[in-house]
Amino acid sequence: MTTVTKYKTAPLKCWQKGKELRLEAYRDLATGHEQGKLMVLGCAATPYGMLAGLGDFVFLAGEPYGASVAADPPVSIPAMELYEAKGYARDMCGYMRNFLGTMFQDKYYFTGGPFPKFDFAWSVRHCPAGHPKWHQIVSEYQGIPMNYIDDETMLGTDGDQQARIDYVAGQYLDSIEWMEKITKRKYDDEKGIEAMRNYFINEGLWGEINLLNGAIPAPLDIKSMFALMPISMLRRHEKVAIEFLTELRDELKERIADKIAAVPNERYRMCMLTPPPWSFLKVFRYLENYGVVFAGTYVYLINSGEVKFLYDEGKVVPATPPEKRPGWKTMKNREDLCRTVARWRAEHPFQSHLETRKKEYVIMFKHWKANAYLLLINRGCVPMTTSMYDFQRDLNRQGIPTSMFEGNFADCRDIDETGVLDRLETFLEGQGIQKIQSL
Amino acid sequence: MITAGIDMGAKTIKVVIVKDNKIVARSMNPTGFEPVQTAEKTLEEAIKQAGISRGDIKKILTTGAGRKSIPFADNSVTEVTADAKGINYLLPSVRTIVDIGAEEARGISSDASGRVLDFSKNDKCAAGAGAFVESMSRALELTVPLMIEISHKSTKDAPINATCAVFAESEVVSLIHTKIDKADIAHAVHDAIASRVCSMVRRIPIEKDVALIGGVANNTAIVEAMKKHLGVEIKVPEKPEYVSALGAALLAAA
Amino acid sequence: MGAIEKFQEVLATRHQYAQDWKKKHNGKAIGWLCTYSPVEIMYAAGMLPVRILGSHEVQDVTDRYLFPTVCPFSRDALAQGLKGRYNYLDGLTMARTCSHVQGTYDNWKNYIPIPFKYYVWQPNHMQSPRAKPLMVQEYKGFIVALEKFTGKKITDQDLGKAIELYNTNRKLMKQVYEFRKKEEPPITGAECMEMVVASQLMDVAEHNKLLEQLLKELPTRKLNRNVGVRLMMVGSEMDDIVFVKMMETLNCTVVIDEHCTGSRYFWDEVKPGKDHVAAIAARYVDRWQCPAVAAEFKPRTDRILKHAKDWSIQGVLVYQQKFCDPHEFDIPSLLKMFKDNNIATLVLEFDVTIPFGQFRTRIEAFLEILELELV
DSSP: OBOOOOSEEOOOTTHHHHHHHHHHHHHHHHHTTTTTOEEEEEOTTSOGGGGGGGSSEEEEEHHHHHHHHHTOHHHHHHHHHHHHHTTOOTTSOHHHHHHHHHHHHTOOTTTSSOOOOOSEEEEEEOOTTBTBHHHHHHHHHHTOOEEEEEOOGGGOOSSOHHHHHHHHHHHHHHHHHHHHHHHTOOOOHHHHHHHHHHHHHHHHHHHHHHHHTTSSSOSSOHHHHHHHHHHHHHHTTOHHHHHHHHHHHHHHHHHHHTTEESSTTOOEEEEESSOOOGGGTHHHHHHHTTTEEEEEEHHHHHSSOOEEEETTTTEEEEOOOGGGSTTOOOOOSHHHHHHHHHHHHHHSGGGOOHHHHHHHHHHHHHHTTOSEEEEEEETTOHHHHTTHHHHHHHHHHTTOOEEEEEEOTTOGGGOOHHHHHHHHHHHHHHTTOOOBOOO | OEEEEEEEOSSEEEEEEEETTEEEEEEEEEOOSOHHHHHHHHHHHHHHHHTOOGGGOOEEEEESTTGGGOTTOSEEOOHHHHHHHHHHHHOTTOOEEEEEOSSOEEEEEEOTTSOEEEEEEOOSOOTTSHHHHHHHHHHTTOOHHHHHHHHTTOOSOOOOOTTSHHHHHHHHHHHHHTTOOHHHHHHHHHHHHHHHHHHHHTTSOOOSSEEEESGGGGOHHHHHHHHHHHTSOEEOOSSGGGHHHHHHHHHHHO | OOHHHHHHHHHHTHHHHHHHHHHHHTOEEEEEOSTTSOHHHHHHTTEEEEEOOOOOOOOOSSTTTSOSSSOHHHHHHHHHHHTTTTTTOSEEEEESOOHHHHHHHHHHHHHSOOSEEEEEOOOSOTTSTTHHHHHHHHHHHHHHHHHHHHTOOOOHHHHHHHHHHHHHHHHHHHHHHHHTTSSSOSSOHHHHHHHHHHHTTSOHHHHHHHHHHHHHHGGGOOOOSOOOEEEEEEESOOOOHHHHHHHTTSSEEEEEEESTTTHHHHSSOOOOOSSHHHHHHHHHHHSOOOTTTOOOSHHHHHHHHHHHHHTTOSEEEEEEETTOHHHHHHHHHHHHHHHHTTOEEEEEEEOSSOOHHHHHHHHHHHHHHHHHHHO
């Protein structure tokens, strides 16, 4: 065994602040409804900043909630068992199973108290195997109204894409009217616009923060990234998130200038495509024993984050907010808001077509100066899983080593921890990477 | 230089001793419930066979599922690395290795020096592994050698959807009740395993020569079925169940 | 040869049928994967719309492309393409519905050579007033692409004729289904499936002729079998006719269904209108929804219940294509609806091939329970 301590390291200065902001977000999710805020259910990719036009609100994104439960096996397992006892299938989305399980238990994870009754469900539909059918179950169970925005424009390879974007914009507009009707509140266009401006900026900042991990050594380790991500994921519509993410970004730039590493013995860099196994995050700490650092995961670059890919140059740069892009209008009213959001979503890398994604994966691999990709086949997640072998083949064809393992990222019963470590060790051995030990 | 490789398999523990790049001993025992003791015993048997003493062994490397549990080993290496090294010694023209063990199957792509380029494994699924053959032989009330023998005499296909070993066993029971000839069922079992394994192996580039190793490589019915599914000639080295242990011993000498 | 025998022949020789059709009409064949694909438009283009179906054989070719926990139908369909069985197809189309079959389409498009490919990005928010106008746009795009590929304009007349033929097809199949309301249906569930699946493989004009022949045969057709327990089959894609035949040897008859190789495919007609494209679009937006595009349980469960009552069923087989998420979402609501209406259900999970022995036992036990209740 060899011993190498290469880089200096230091804790993040803004870490404590980040923790507080994150806790605030969870507290709001726990008590917001009691405080008279509207409580809305949807998926994390929803432009929930638009809800600000109705007043104060709390948006419970199902997936991060599900991930929180999943990372807590003593809570997760009984919840999922109850979900199954209700007759729902086990091979479905793990996030959803954790979410619905706690709903059926009437145990809200953030408080341990009764599960909240939402005012309504409103979400983008980016996965026909999950959202919004997930919300359909909640809608029926709780007797709440539901609406959704059908906007999977990335699948449109033939025909008129603009007509689809118009259709999406129309649905947003219709849903504002629908929300006014069911909440009996008047929608304040300016408030909705302002919140979405914050949303766009926050996404750009989070994307930029992820890109900064292209530096060697990486200034931010992946576990810390996951810990801070809720600030973007849950508070994208707030100015306080802009302030924090700006501070984090600036601090990371300083760390890069001073060569402060997240992982002091960094010598092999990996990246991922998907969310991690939430009940098995210690795999990243385990891999640090090999000097492996994870520069990032593609999914969180473009989910609660935004970047701009320059395909012809093979590069990626931070995104600018839509209103600052050439040819985009300044939003003045709800029609502008809906059109901007629809177009923004359609052009967002979240909506990249399969073939475009393949290019983006390679661009990110090079940007993050990675040595290999770690591919997790998340059983139960159809969109992320179906083409994974195709992605692997494509990456391998371009000389990019990949290590792949199967498991469920939100079902601790369905991930073989020993098997995963064995597989990773085998892969690293093949790459000539052995365990290292500090002197 | 004398080195030893110990393959701590799920079902059997194998030891190979190599002296100056020559195999001088091989021994094997069922793993049982005391794998460390079994490993000790198997090592001693190999030492006796080689006509050497324990102190003559410069380095011991372990591999296999239980590789980390041996206190007297100097180091461990994964089966994938050991397989590639072992087959490179025995059949240097091989570039694709299929290793079917008792509970795991692997596909390995390697280069001319025996270095691993890529690999694939079955996940939590025993349908493409040796344990399945044994449980099917019990369902057919045959010994494994007899099952292999009659499999070669099959005249008809009786497909089994072996996505899951447990359900495949149910299908075999169904086939028995429909009075399908045991030879055809035996053939179907071997075909199903080969199909599952090939499905997994196809995830890596398949380049000639292709070798089949692991205990199941002694099963000529599986070898035939693999040839059919992959559409290539399959090489089986002598004593294929020892390739991992051999690879570990060779790596210990490197 | 009776009409049913002819349907059976087409099923058994489907690839040859399509190739013969192409030769006879000097035409092209276009494969489709999901019942939301607008067959009227494909037919109006002068093409033979061919539903791509699996073969229910064990296969090991799709694992490189499609992850194994993807619906068996999607995998089986892709396997046929990878094995070259659909090499005679000139085109492939899909309407956006479900992620699993999306995988089939994407891989077919990327790895199996085929001259024409078109993805109809149909709206999935069917309750939205924006859905129909967008569907019209999508169909217009499809028409333009088909015209470019075939080199032939699709006229209003062509569309009108296609609508008429498909509406006739739907009407006639519904008339056949009416016969299944009788105490002694003159047609089994398996035979009906053969009729419907044949409609997805044949030239609709030819199929209509056979339906007319069948409707002449049915009034005097005697099956010489016990009807037994009257069952309904509910689920996703189902073309495992061998299974249904086996089931109907066990003292039961499938008298009605709700699945996409059954009534859900053909039940709704195009309402005539001056604008044929708009009329076709309205049909696909308003049609009996598949769970993959529906966001409400009640419309589907209400419709199923009505069918169940109208056909006097005594039990339901809910079959689930393994890993099919959209239908898995609906099953608990379905089962609750049946329970609330005192209708017994049996749920079976299907794969590319199925364990006949085990399924037989389950069905027999289910029927035994029902028979005791009916005495």
